[in-house]
Amino acid sequence: MATLLRIDSSISGEASFSRRLTAAFAHSWAEAGGEVVTRDLHAEQIPHLPHPGLHFPHREGVPEDSPGRALQDELIEEALAADAFVIGAxxxxxxxxxxxxxxxxxxxxxxxxxxxxxxxxxxxGRPVVLLSTRGAAYDQPGQEELLDHAVPALRALLGSALGMDVEAITVDRTLAEVIPALDRERASALFADALDRASARGRELAASLL
Ligand SMILES: Cc1cc2nc3c(=O)[nH]c(=O)nc-3n(C[C@H](O)[C@H](O)[C@H](O)COP(=O)(O)O)c2cc1C
Structure with a gap:
């Protein structure tokens, strides 16, 4: 049975757009017969990395009793046990x-x-699907490059450094309910489309790995 690691990080609870997308993706995965492990980084927050030695395999200078050691082992083992990842970003x-x-x-x-x-x-080579939600509109040329450093940073880390197979579904204008200029109707169509794409991708990926 293939395991999906679902990671959420939104602070918005049930109102969160990214959580609704990761939930749809995970639901499709589970329906196809896969296992889902969830890590909610907002509900169970992890401390900032406490020591620079934890960035290196020999952990030089990291005190033996540093709680960062055990937490890092837990997070890495959880990641290594996953066949695929979906990340609410x-x-x-x-x-x-x-x-x-x-x-x-x-x-x-x-x-x-x-x-x-x-x-x-x-x-x-492990697949990771980033489900990225942005409050504003990013329709002007150059705007995205200037103002979105979320997906590019995750691509650099997970893709370039860890070699994972990264893809992203991004949805804009999620603040349309509070900023009318963002056009509620357009925003809700964009989100409905992203939900469909997240469900479909969860189903497809599960089918390819199960
Ligand atoms: C602390 C905070 C900072 C935000 N910064 C940005 C931003 O830089 N650009 C943007 O387009 N939206 C920004 N937003 C809006 C969020 O991107 C938007 O609410 C999105 O839906 C968040 O995903 P979520 O609904 O899963 O929490 C911010 C929201 C919060 C709470």
Missing amino acids: PLYNYSVPSTLRAWTDYLHVPGRTAGTPASAGPLA
């Missing part, structure tokens, strides 16, 4: 929520989770 202040950023700091260890020039890392 809301855009907060031009980047990912700090809770999600903290998770990446524990996960990225060159020579442990990331490969070396000589060999690929253990996560290489």
